[in-house]
Amino acid sequence: MTQNSYSLAELVIAACAEVWRDDGEVMATGIGPLPRIGAGLAKLSFAPAIQTTDGEAWYTSEPVGPGKRTAEPEFEGIANYDRVFSALWSGRRHALVGPVQIDRYGQANISVIGDHKKPKAAMLGARGFPGNSISHPNSFFFPNHNKRAFVEGEVDFVCMAGYNPARYRNGGPPKGLDLRRIITNLCVMDFGGPDHQIRVISLHPGVTFEEVQDNTGFPLAKISDEIPTTPAPTAEQLELIAKIDPNNVRATVFKDNPAGDRRAA
Amino acid sequence: MIDKRMTVDDIVDQLSDGMTIGIGGWATRRKPMALIRAIARSNLKDLTVMAGYGGMDIGLLAATGKIRKLVFAFASLDHYPLEPHFRNARQAGSFEVLELDEGMYHWGLRAGAMKLPFLPTRVGIGTDIITQDGFDFKFVKSPYEDGEEFVAMPALVPDIALIHAHRSDERGNLLTLSVDSLFDELLVRAAKKSFATVEKIVPTAQLDMKKNSRYNLVERAMITGVAEAPLGAHPSSAAPDYQLDLKHIKTYVESAASPEAWAEYKAKYIDVSEADYQAAIGGADAVKQLPVPIY
Numbered sequence: 202m203t204q205n206s207y208s209l210a211e212l213v214i215a216a217c218a219e220v221w222r223d224d225g226e227v228m229a230t231g232i233g234p235l236p237r238i239g240a241g242l243a244k245l246s247f248a249p250a251i252q253t254t255d256g257e258a259w260y261t262s263e264p265v266g267p268g269k270r271t272a273e274p275e276f277e278g279i280a281n282y283d284r285v286f287s288a289l290w291s292g293r294r295h296a297l298v299g300p301v302q303i304d305r306y307g308q309a310n311i312s313v314i315g316d317h318k319k320p321k322a323a324m325l326g327a328r329g330f331p332g333n334s335i336s337h338p339n340s341f342f343f344p345n346h347n348k349r350a351f352v353e354g355e356v357d358f359v360c361m362a363g364y365n366p367a368r369y370r371n372g373g374p375p376k377g378l379d380l381r382r383i384i385t386n387l388c389v390m391d392f393g394g395p396d397h398q399i400r401v402i403s404l405h406p407g408v409t410f411e412e413v414q415d416n417t418g419f420p421l422a423k424i425s426d427e428i429p430t431t432p433a434p435t436a437e438q439l440e441l442i443a444k445i446d447p448n449n450v451r452a453t454v455f456k457d458n459p460a461g462d463r464r465a466a
Numbered sequence: 467m468i469d470k471r472m473t474v475d476d477i478v479d480q481l482s483d484g485m486t487i488g489i490g491g492w493a494t495r496r497k498p499m500a501l502i503r504a505i506a507r508s509n510l511k512d513l514t515v516m517a518g519y520g521g522m523d524i525g526l527l528a529a530t531g532k533i534r535k536l537v538f539a540f541a542s543l544d545h546y547p548l549e550p551h552f553r554n555a556r557q558a559g560s561f562e563v564l565e566l567d568e569g570m571y572h573w574g575l576r577a578g579a580m581k582l583p584f585l586p587t588r589v590g591i592g593t594d595i596i597t598q599d600g601f602d603f604k605f606v607k608s609p610y611e612d613g614e615e616f617v618a619m620p621a622l623v624p625d626i627a628l629i630h631a632h633r634s635d636e637r638g639n640l641l642t643l644s645v646d647s648l649f650d651e652l653l654v655r656a657a658k659k660s661f662a663t664v665e666k667i668v669p670t671a672q673l674d675m676k677k678n679s680r681y682n683l684v685e686r687a688m689i690t691g692v693a694e695a696p697l698g699a700h701p702s703s704a705a706p707d708y709q710l711d712l713k714h715i716k717t718y719v720e721s722a723a724s725p726e727a728w729a730e731y732k733a734k735y736i737d738v739s740e741a742d743y744q745a746a747i748g749g750a751d752a753v754k755q756l757p758v759p760i761y
Contacts, residue, residue, distance in 0.1 A: 256761035258645045270760065281646035282492060282519075286569050308592075312565065317598060319559030324548060326520075326540035331567035332589040358565075362592025370605070370615055375591045 207434050209386060210235060210451040212405060212461035213342070214442055215434040216384045218243040220297055220340040226250040227337075228260075228280075228294040234267045234450045236297040236342050241266060241445040242438060254280045268448035289329070292377065295338040297384075298330075302349070302356040303341060305399060305419035306363035307380040307392060309334075310356035317358050330360035335375040344454060346385035346416050353418035364397035386455065388413050389431055394422030403431040407463030433461065470638040472691040474698075474740065477661045478504045480691075481626060484512045484534070488575075488624030488657050490650040491702060492519040494544045494710045496642070498630040498663050499523070500698035503743065506530040506736050516624050517541075518571030519648070521702060522718060525551035526736070528560065529728060535562040535600075537622065539571050543715055544761065550722030564600030567593075572649055574622035578656025586616035627657035630699045631683060632707055634662060635670040638689035641681045644705050651684045660688055663695035665707050697744055697753055709756040714747055 217239025221229050229251040231240035237256070241264025244251050255265045260278035280288075288294055300309035301324060311330060315321030333339055339361065343350050355365070362368065362375050369375070374397075383390040383399065387408045394400035400422035401413055410428055414421055434442065442451070452458040478501065481487065487505075491497035502523045505513075512534040517524050520541040527533050529551040541549035555561065566574070567589050577585040586606050590596040596603040596617055606618045629650045632643040640662055642650065654660040675682060698704075701711040701718065721731035734746055744750060 268760065279645070282648060283572075283646075286572060290569070312594075313556070317563075317565070317594070320557055323553045323556035325542055326538055327565055327567055327593070327595060328540045329568040331593045331595050332569040334593070335588050335591055359592070359594040365592065368592045370591055376588060376614070378592070 207439060207461045208452065209405070209459045209461045210454050211434050211439060211442055212431060213384055213386070214239045214242055214451065215438050216389050216431055217297055217342060218246070220382050221248045221251050221295055224248065224251060224295050224338070226252070226293070228252050228288050230254070230294060230296040232296070232298045233342060234446075235454055236299070237267055238442060238446050238451060239297065240264065242441055245441050245445070246438065252278070264445050266445040266448065267450040289333060289336050292337045294336075295340070295381070296333055297340045297342060298333070299342050299344070300330075300361065302352050303343070303383070304352050304354065304356045304363065306355070306365035307361075307397070307399070308356050308359045308363035308365055309341065309361035310358050312358040312360050314357055327358075327360040331362065334361035334363075335377040337377070338379040338381050340380075340382040341384070343383065343385045346387040346413065348416060348418045351417040351419065364392065387416065390421070393424070398422045400424055401428055403429045405431045405463070406433070406461065468637045470689065470691045471636050471667060472661070472693045474500050474504050474663060474693050474695055477501060477628070477691060477693055478508055478510075480659070480661065481505065481510055483510060485625045486514040486516060486623075488622070488627040488653050489515065489517040489520075489523045490627065490629035490648065490653050491521070491523070491699070492646075492648045493521040493542050494702045494715070495646070496630050496644060496648065496650070496699050496704055497521055497523045497702040498628045498698060499700060499702060500663055500695040500740055501628050502526050503736055503740075505532060516622055518566065518568060520552070521549060522715075525549045525718075528552050528555035529722070530736070531560070533561040535564065537564045537566065537571075539566050539568040543719065545712060545759070546715060546719050550719050554722055562600060565595060565598060567595060570595070570619050571622065572652065573619045575649060575652035575656040577619065577621035578623045579652050582621060584618040584620050587619050588616060589619070590617040622656055624653070624657040625659070627653045627660040629654065629660065629662050630695070630704065631662050631664045632666070632704060633673055634664040634667050634692045635673055636667060636692075637670070638662070638686040638692045639670060639673060639675070640664065640683045640686070640689060640692070641673055641678050642683050643678070643681050643707070647681070647683060654684050654688045659690045661691045661693070662689055663693050663698040665696055665698065665704060667692065667694045695740065697750060700747060700753055703759075705758075708753045709758055711747065711753065711756055712759060
């Protein structure tokens with residue numbers, strides 16, 4: 202059991218890290234504990250050029266994990282908000298964010314549930330999602346893959362542009378739109394199906410395509426008839442994850458911190 | 467000699483019903499809260515509030531019914547991601563909104579600061595930002611060979627901007643000593659008039675301007691008046707002078723749970739003088755001891 206004893210959170214972190222593999226020297230923003238640890242894992246292994254921040258105003262030499270810190274990190278540059286806007290408009294950033302809803306076009310929502318004028322649930326507001334979506338690559342993390350998150354129609358308020366021809370203005374997708382991957386508690390997807398259709402590229406161990414499709418409000422494509430299994434984190438990766446996250450915040454993301462390989466039981 | 471010193475109440479007296487007020491800071495950083503509390507206590511009404519990067523400023527003005535229209539990109543208390551009073555008011559449909567992207571808000575201030583009617587941007591394309599009822603967004607086509615069509619982000623021009631800084635002299639030469647000066651300079655440049663509260667008004671020599679040049683927010687001609695308001699950003703931060711007060715923010719968040727809880731909070735922290743407010747939050751020494759937060 203020792204060899205494949207890893208949690209679902211650790212599997213997801215390793216999958217999150219992969220989004221930055223070929224990005225080169227860009228700002229890597231992971232919102233939420235698992236994407237943030239994932240960015241750190243990428244930086245400490247196969248993507249050393251990416252720049253990550255302390256979550257506030259500085260680029261740091263080493264990734265900074267979530268929660269309490271034992272020492273002040275080494276700062277390598279300033280990342281005040283004005284500079285973050287400049288960096289993101291340049292395109293040299295890849296963000297991995299956690300919206301509340303996403304639809305078949307990759308349009309994402311963090312603003313409201315229900316009517317915009319008098320919402321059933323008011324959330325954050327659009328924040329920087331509209332600008333992020335048309336400026337640099339974006340990927341997504343959803344801790345609960347279900348039809349409330351992966352909605353049947355369009356999301357309630359489109360904060361992030363997607364591949365929706367009805368909203369195109371210059372005869373094609375918005376310039377700069379580059380949606381990359383979606384990581385969930387069930388699988389990893391991309392936008393590589395016909396006409397950018399969302400496509401399952403790997404299933405977490407013990408999860409079936411039918412289970413994913415049943416929890417999604419729109420039809421999904423498959424990378425191949427036999428969908429690969431999401432790679433388990435290696436022993437080296439698990440060590441790095443523990444180093445980035447000494448507070449073990451990753452254990453609090455999924456209820457009861459389940460095992461990554463659900464075939465094990 | 468130019469002397470722009472005023473009191474917090476003098477500044478609030480400059481406001482009138484129906485005005486457009488721009489508020490500086492970002493979420494839990496350097497919000498001009500002493501001014502916001504004074505507005506909350508006043509009889510002012512029907513304000514258009516421009517607070518792109520909102521936090522308790524939006525929440526308190528929403529909870530006290532001051533807002534007719536809100537121009538914003540988000541309202542958040544960072545560690546408590548959802549602003550509870552903003553949420554209650556939005557869900558009750560209490561005011562109109564124009565929801566913007568963070569960068570569009572920046573761009574609108576930039577246009578206002580440059581005295582331009584708009585600036586072109588791709589931001590908003592493909593989203594509901596440009597289709598909402600809050601504003602009739604127009605588009606502009608590049609006159610060059612590319613011919614690309616852009617969103618024409620209109621200038622944001624508050625009647626009055628309100629910001630909180632660390633130091634000023636009596637002429638309105640300001641220092642914002644925090645690592646991030648946020649977008650307060652653009653806000654001030656965009657507004658017709660701007661007022662600042664500061665932690666401390668000092669003689670010009672004590673600004674040590676040669677050493678602190680990078681913290682000098684804007685030339686003083688842009689500042690109409692300045693009021694000394696120690697702890698004037700609390701419970702948001704004015705680091706390095708003091709950090710955000712997470713314990714107080716928790717109390718504030720809990721005050722949104724019921725009308726009774728809100729009445730209790732309002733009586734204790736809003737409907738009181740700043741001196742009584744400072745006593746209620748444990749005094750200046752306690753605030754200056756607040757730990758550096760982790761984001």
